[in-house]
Amino acid sequence: MTDERKKVIEVKDLVTHYGDRMILDNVNLDVYEGEILVIMGGSGSGKSTLLRHMMGLETRTSGSIKLMGEDLEKLPMKEAFDLRKKIGVAFQGGALISSMTVGENIMLPLAEHTSLDPQTMEIMARLKLEVVELAGFEGLMPSELSGGMLKRAAVARALVMDPRFLFFDEPSAGLDPVVSKQLDELILKLRDAMNMTIAVVTHELDSAFTIADRITVLDRGKTLITGTVDEIKNTDNERIQNLLNRRSEEDILDPEEYLNRLTGGDVRPNAVW
Amino acid sequence: MDETDEQKPNKAKAFVENVGHYAVSSVKEIGYGGSLLAESIFWVFAGPKLRQPVRLHQIAAQMMEVGIKAIPIVAIMSLTIGIMLAIQGIHSLRIFGAESQVTFGIALSVSREFASLITGILVAGRSGAAFAARLGTMTINQEVDALHVMAINPVRYLVVPTLLAMMIMIPLLTWMAELIMFLGAGLYVGAELGISLAAFFDQVINILSLDDVLHGLAKSFIFAILITIIGIGNGASVRGGAEGVGRVTTRAVVQSISAIIVTDMIFAFMVTR
Numbered sequence: 001m002t003d004e005r006k007k008v009i010e011v012k013d014l015v016t017h018y019g020d021r022m023i024l025d026n027v028n029l030d031v032y033e034g035e036i037l038v039i040m041g042g043s044g045s046g047k048s049t050l051l052r053h054m055m056g057l058e059t060r061t062s063g064s065i066k067l068m069g070e071d072l073e074k075l076p077m078k079e080a081f082d083l084r085k086k087i088g089v090a091f092q093g094g095a096l097i098s099s100m101t102v103g104e105n106i107m108l109p110l111a112e113h114t115s116l117d118p119q120t121m122e123i124m125a126r127l128k129l130e131v132v133e134l135a136g137f138e139g140l141m142p143s144e145l146s147g148g149m150l151k152r153a154a155v156a157r158a159l160v161m162d163p164r165f166l167f168f169d170e171p172s173a174g175l176d177p178v179v180s181k182q183l184d185e186l187i188l189k190l191r192d193a194m195n196m197t198i199a200v201v202t203h204e205l206d207s208a209f210t211i212a213d214r215i216t217v218l219d220r221g222k223t224l225i226t227g228t229v230d231e232i233k234n235t236d237n238e239r240i241q242n243l244l245n246r247r248s249e250e251d252i253l254d255p256e257e258y259l260n261r262l263t264g265g266d267v268r269p270n271a272v273w
Numbered sequence: 274m275d276e277t278d279e280q281k282p283n284k285a286k287a288f289v290e291n292v293g294h295y296a297v298s299s300v301k302e303i304g305y306g307g308s309l310l311a312e313s314i315f316w317v318f319a320g321p322k323l324r325q326p327v328r329l330h331q332i333a334a335q336m337m338e339v340g341i342k343a344i345p346i347v348a349i350m351s352l353t354i355g356i357m358l359a360i361q362g363i364h365s366l367r368i369f370g371a372e373s374q375v376t377f378g379i380a381l382s383v384s385r386e387f388a389s390l391i392t393g394i395l396v397a398g399r400s401g402a403a404f405a406a407r408l409g410t411m412t413i414n415q416e417v418d419a420l421h422v423m424a425i426n427p428v429r430y431l432v433v434p435t436l437l438a439m440m441i442m443i444p445l446l447t448w449m450a451e452l453i454m455f456l457g458a459g460l461y462v463g464a465e466l467g468i469s470l471a472a473f474f475d476q477v478i479n480i481l482s483l484d485d486v487l488h489g490l491a492k493s494f495i496f497a498i499l500i501t502i503i504g505i506g507n508g509a510s511v512r513g514g515a516e517g518v519g520r521v522t523t524r525a526v527v528q529s530i531s532a533i534i535v536t537d538m539i540f541a542f543m544v545t546r
Contacts, residue, residue, distance in 0.1 A: 055418075055421075057418055057422070078323050081323065081325070081426075084421075084422060084423070085424045089419070089422040089423075091418065091419055093414060093415060095415035095416050095419035096416070096419075097411070097416050097419075097420075098411075098414065108423065109424075109425075112423070112425050113324070167422075
């Protein structure tokens, strides 16, 4: 059924390295128009790396990433800028420019990319602050906001150019359950009221199951499974069940390798002690 | 085999490896600085065409920050150095009974060396540190990433205004420092040898050629570029949180002061001989 819809993001055979270490190993992923796709995984699974690649912040080893049919790495500079303007990103810690007020932060994309007069820009910024329920906070500095407010202000800034697509990095990380619930509701509201396509990276299970249309589970740089919430819950893949039930995994221990790790690799079987 | 015999070549190998790593990373850093400078020049000219213009108000704000606000400290230090030079000059020339010739030494050393060197070192400590700390903090808070995804090129937005402001303000500050050093020296020489201030300045103008003044100003222009690129380059390569910001800030100051002194010598060697 989903295959009929338009693909907003298409990740194909993505391989990435950090130095010599392989981070993502042949990741394939599609995000369809109007859906919320949640990318899930434990820490070190490569989910943040995947997000950074989709936003065009890193260079990949091989594979392709298409946003609305176009590859940021292959576009000429001017077209790449235009494509970026159609994408909104809400960073984990907000990433508001700390030397500017909340209002100036939200107006920044408008001030840089449009020739609107300042009053119009202010009105547009206030409109977006209303959407994220932060009306009246435009005069404050980012350092004066709480963690949840920072994330919502970041959403307002991401929305100010009216993007069709939104990236969300860890919306509920570091927030109390009530505030994180509010953010989940905000994400659902953006999809339903504004018909936006949203990709969310998170490690919070409850949040993922609340907002997701589909979920992709990443583990050690590979996609384990992509499917609807029910499909994920009912899968018999052991690693996913461990993740869902918060079971820790015990690796089978090789005594020699364990000794090697402890001693920094200097132990040879024939060493004279 | 004996354990110590085996460790010796290992240590030597590690030492050679370290030297190699250090050399490679130094070359990398210099290369990075060069590409940062090249990219900045690119944005000055190509910015308007790509709808990424460098904003005049940002340059003005930076000129205020690096130039106007540095006037008090540069003025006080220049006055002090002027007096110090006069004291030392008279002291050493008195050996030959030639203290009336002190103006020669003061005029040439101030315009060719001291004005640009002292201004450079002061600005490196003041603004170079600030550039590194600002860029470092922005990188860690993902503010630089945020600029990227908002289709605002960070070099164009953060580096170019600072670089241009420095290239304008540091030669001006140097020129001011030069005049104030003459004032300080003139006051002391006047009190010690009974020459009027007007007569002292008259002597200075007679001694100096345009070449001497330009020698100092040209150097200060190079110092401006060095301080900016080293400060910002260090800030952008920050690793590891608040502690990392402290480390790159210290590095930026030490590196830019060293670069200033070495460049000063090379410049003097090439131009004076």
